[in-house]
Amino acid sequence: MAESITTDLSNLDLETDATSLSGSVDVEVTVQNLIDRCKSLYDEVETYVAAVVAKQKLTRAQHPVEYRNLRNDFKNELAFLKKINSANMNEDKARHFIVSSNLLYHEALWSAAKRSSGLQAFRKYFYWDKRGKNMTKGKAGVSKGKTNALADIVASEGAEWLRVSTLSEKRLLFDLAKLGWMNDSDSDEDMPDAKPVDEDDDDEDQVDIVKNARQLARAARANPFRGRPPKVHFVLTRIVAGKTKEIDMILNKIRATGATIHCANNIPPTPPLELVLPKLLIDRSLSLSETLNIDCTILLALISDISHHECPILDWYPGEVRAQIQEEAEEHLLPTHLYPAIASHPMVTTKEAAEQMNSIVFTLATDAEKIRAELLLAQGDHVNKSTEQLVSEWQAMSDHTVPDGFQLPIRVVPSNMEMVIPRLPDVAARLSHDLGALNRAIFLYGWAEGLTTLSANRGRARQIETVLNEHGLEDGEQGPQIWLCGESRSLIAKHGRRK
The missing domain is CATH 3.40.1350 (Trna Endonuclease; Chain: A, domain 1)
Structure with missing residues (x-):
């Protein structure tokens, strides 16, 4: 019986008169069938939303998923159908309300979403x-x-x-x-x-x-x-x-x-939610390049004491450092953000980014942060050490386990701006003008080499996105790949740095 009802409803033209429903189909049974179908959809949507919320809590997405319209539409449709079921209305009025249902559209929308x-x-x-x-x-x-x-x-x-x-x-x-x-x-x-x-x-x-x-x-x-x-x-x-x-x-x-x-x-068949849920979620790490371009903000986050172990909040710390220590207690930047993205990828950084990191290290770093900076780039007392030695010493200075295959050192490369910009789309000339020398060397180098640039610099990422969308790209041209970290970390500051 339920199967025949479903067939009647799936073939129903919602713009036609309610008499299109077969007279042999009991209205109460029909409404309950609609409620069951809508409840099944609503449960799937709630499962999807829960997964989105959990994912975004970890990644701090730059553009959060806008799921509220979907959730509210399904919730309202279910409430509408339940109202028909409990309203004790006459049969003709009930049939009129049944064909006013948007369930067919909601089913089609969710099926299309699951194929995306x-x-x-x-x-x-x-x-x-x-x-x-x-x-x-x-x-x-x-x-x-x-x-x-x-x-x-x-x-x-x-x-x-x-x-x-x-x-x-x-x-x-x-x-x-x-x-x-x-x-x-x-x-x-x-x-x-x-x-x-x-x-x-x-x-x-x-x-x-x-x-x-x-x-x-x-x-x-x-x-x-x-x-x-x-x-x-x-x-x-x-x-x-x-x-x-x-x-x-x-x-x-x-x-x-x-x-x-x-x-x-x-239209291909609709897959079960459990098989496709991971690909419905936005995960920028799935499209990372083989080699990663690390910008200065990530270099600093990797060496900061805040990222590696619990730090007391001292009264002379700046407000930004205090806030980051509090955030780290909940977020754990390395194991939840950076390490999953970096994994076993080889890494490079431009000469300009490395010099900027070293300048900040010289001015502000603690002794531990200075050692991590040397390990990260195999410089100072750690020149010519093997990957195994560098990773072992890095691990000894951290509370967080490094990912399997973690590769040190990060290789320092020349940005060669005079050679890079002519290789890029025309919009790169505008970006070259708008970005400062440091960010120009970081982001345009990564773009020209086809590398994903890992950054915590939200302001520059938004600036690049805005300019790119204003000027556009020609067919066949590719834009820069930027993986934006949801959090940043400053060096904890040696004694004497003031608020």
């Missing part, structure tokens, strides 16, 4: 103005001259937007007929080769789903991710490609915006 990776946001609006520029939403909402488009799922950390639709073929054909398209569809058969949608294109004679595609294309251009517009995907769970000429005409108009379409006849 790196989930960043759900039901998120993106804004642009008449100039095609990014416009964030103000307190008063969408103001004059500002337009928005909705992405149901923001995936691949932000590089992909998904729009999920449970629109039926019957409804789409009805909308086409209202617009009078049914008699001129032959002229659109070659739409895959059409010019991409322009800002000045008139959308008024388009069905809603084509309008949505054009809006998302404009929003993607105005809201680039790492220098490029996000890739837009449409998931059409009740549309079959290649069956109806008029439907294919609409699909071609959507493709003409640059979007990719996934129709009912080419």
Whole structure:
């Protein structure tokens, strides 16, 4: 019985009259079936949210996952269905409420999410103005001259937007007929080769789903991710490609915006949550380069006494040092942040970063921090020592176990800025001008060599991201890879440093 109910509901056109439900299907049983399905989805969403919260507690993500819309939508849908079940309403009214349910859409959205990776946001609006520029939403909402488009799922950390639709073929054909398209569809058969949608294109004679595609294309251009517009995907769970000429005409108009379409006849099966949960979470460490470029902030964090053992808070410590000691008691930077990312990767650092670290060490470091600085770069009394000797002495000075295969020393390399900048995209010239000499040598070197730069410098990371998105990248160009640590550590300071 439950299986037949599910079949009736999955084939239900939500825009049609409630009489579409088979009269043989008991309303109470139908509602309970909907509640069970929604509860199953809600439980999965809660499992996912718990995993996100746990992950972000460890990583201190620069861009936290925006899961609240997803969670609230499923919670509200479940409450709506339970209200139907307990309202003691007559059968006709109950059927009306049943077909008002958004469960089919929520099922389609969550299924699409589970087939994706790196989930960043759900039901998120993106804004642009008449100039095609990014416009964030103000307190008063969408103001004059500002337009928005909705992405149901923001995936691949932000590089992909998904729009999920449970629109039926019957409804789409009805909308086409209202617009009078049914008699001129032959002229659109070659739409895959059409010019991409322009800002000045008139959308008024388009069905809603084509309008949505054009809006998302404009929003993607105005809201680039790492220098490029996000890739837009449409998931059409009740549309079959290649069956109806008029439907294919609409699909071609959507493709003409640059979007990719996934129709009912080419959507892969939905995997179980337990098999895909890890890839739904954002984990920047999965895309690290083989060799890592270590910036000065991470060099200092690696040698700081605060990172390696419990430190008393002395009355003459600066406020920043006091705060970091308190943070370390809860966060444990090395075992929870840096060591998992570094693991057994070989590491390099630019000559400029090494010199900056040594300058700070000379001025502020404790005796222990000075020794760690020498071990880290195999300098001073530790020149020519083997990796095994360096790691052994490093471990002896720390409460935290080094990862298997931990490699010392970090190799110091020349940044060769005069040779690096010509090898990079044009936007690098702007960054070279905006960044100071130290950060220019660190970040542009890593970019040119295709290395992931490990940094705790949030300000510079945001600056690079902003400039990159303002100027953009050409096809085939790659932006810099930056792994941003959620915490920083200062040297604990030798006696005499004041607040």
